[in-house]
Amino acid sequence: MRPDSVRLAARVPGWLLTAAAVIGCLLVVGAGIYALIRLLVVIAPVVLAIVAALLLSALLGPLARRLRALRLPAWLASLLTVLLLLLVLLGSVVLIGVRVLSQFSDLRRQLAAGLRRLHDMLVSGPLHLDERQITELTNAGERALRSAIPGPAAAANAAEILTAGVLTLLLLFFVLRDGPTAWQRATTLVPQHRRTRVTAAAAAGWHSVTWYVRGIVVIALVDAIGIGIALVVLRVPLALALVLLTFIAAFVPIVGATVAGTVAVAVAFVARGPTTALLVLAAVLLVQQLEGHLLHPLVMRRAVRLHPVVTLLAIGVGTLLAGIAGAVVAVPTCAFVYHAVAGYRAAARAELALPAPPTDDDTDAEE
Structure with a gap:
């Protein structure tokens, strides 16, 4: 290194050099993540x-x-x-x-x-x-409506x-x-010394995904049955179609139930009037309160354990990247990553807690 460069480096504070190195590493990692996301969007x-x-x-x-x-x-x-x-x-x-x-x-x-x-x-x-x-x-x-009519692109x-x-x-x-x-x-x-940790991470992530899928199916069935009973009792047309829409929309956490409920209320208003629409709205709110305060804590907390803010951000990012399908897979993907990392760290701690295998010197000493 030239003397001028040495003197210039000596004048730069250490914290600034550290910050520059960290920012440079973050930019490189961010560029890699962006390239990966673009590739995933293409395919x-x-x-x-x-x-x-x-x-x-x-x-x-x-x-x-x-x-x-x-x-x-x-x-x-x-x-x-x-x-x-x-x-x-x-x-x-x-x-x-x-x-x-x-x-x-x-x-x-x-x-x-x-x-x-x-x-x-x-x-x-x-x-x-x-x-x-x-x-x-x-x-x-x-x-x-004319713009929504399917064309060549559709x-x-x-x-x-x-x-x-x-x-x-x-x-x-x-x-x-x-x-x-x-x-x-x-x-x-996977290298032999990492195989146990990777296996534990995959098992933990897959276990969370399995519980999530089963839990969301139970929640979707409860939503569809509860709202469907109200639609049938109130003689709202297209009740079966609305029940199917409610069941499918429940796979998009938080947002899906609101959209399905809005559609059900709109159909009830157009077909049966404001009184029926208000009764359907009351039924939708009752089912959603039951889901939010009873089903989600009992069924989904064990599987996901994600903060609602993380869930909302995951749904937003998934929707921007891949539309409705991205919103559906965003939450289980986050749950898998979270539990896989937790399982890997737990396996690493368990390995460090195990006693070291005996060496040849220890064996000779015992003899």
Whole structure:
């Protein structure tokens, strides 16, 4: 090093050199994380298919193991599990489609009556809108509806979603059939002195994901059944479709239940009027309070143990990166990472607490 450089380095405070080094390291790490995120966004359908297959395997794994216990071959047990899942999904869609088609004429009449009721409320209600303002709102709604009509881009997105769905089912089959064997082979790539810690970390993370998936299914069923009973009792149309929407929306924590409840209240208002809408709103709030104060603490606290702020941030980041699918997989991904790190540290502490193996000198001394 030149003398001038030595004198210049001596004049720079040590804390400034340390801060510069830390900032430089953070910039390099941040650039690497950004590049990784961009790569994951590019291959987002494949990544989401992998994550969805893993989540479904956590849910359907016990069924596949029970079929294996009946002495079925591994490939047959996995295939039957995947076919059962596909049958449930397609059966739900067909059942709802048949119900909607059978009620189409009634729905059209109720929609027309609901729109007239909404027009009267806008004119004579607290807003006191005039016909020109109502016409502007109607035109804006028509433009939004026309823009939402599927076009070539939507067809491409539908093909992409269909491809991701088929890939998810194929991956689910192979995970159910070869999951344990593939993991044992993967652990052979880890150095021997780290293998125990990595295995403990993966087991802890996978255990949390399994509990999360089972817990969220229980919560989704309770939400769908509770709100569905209220919709059926109040004779709200499209009750089955709203029940399915509630069940699916429950897989997006915090946000999904609010969206599904809003849709149910809107349909009740248009079809049955404000009194029915208020009763549906009361039922939705009651179910959500039951979920938030009883089900989540009992079912999800053991699995996730994440602060609500972390959950909200994870949902926001997942939505920005991959839309609704990203919001669904964000929380279990964070839970897996958190519990995997905790499991790795616990295994490391357990290894350090173990007594050291005896050496040759100790053995000779004992003799």
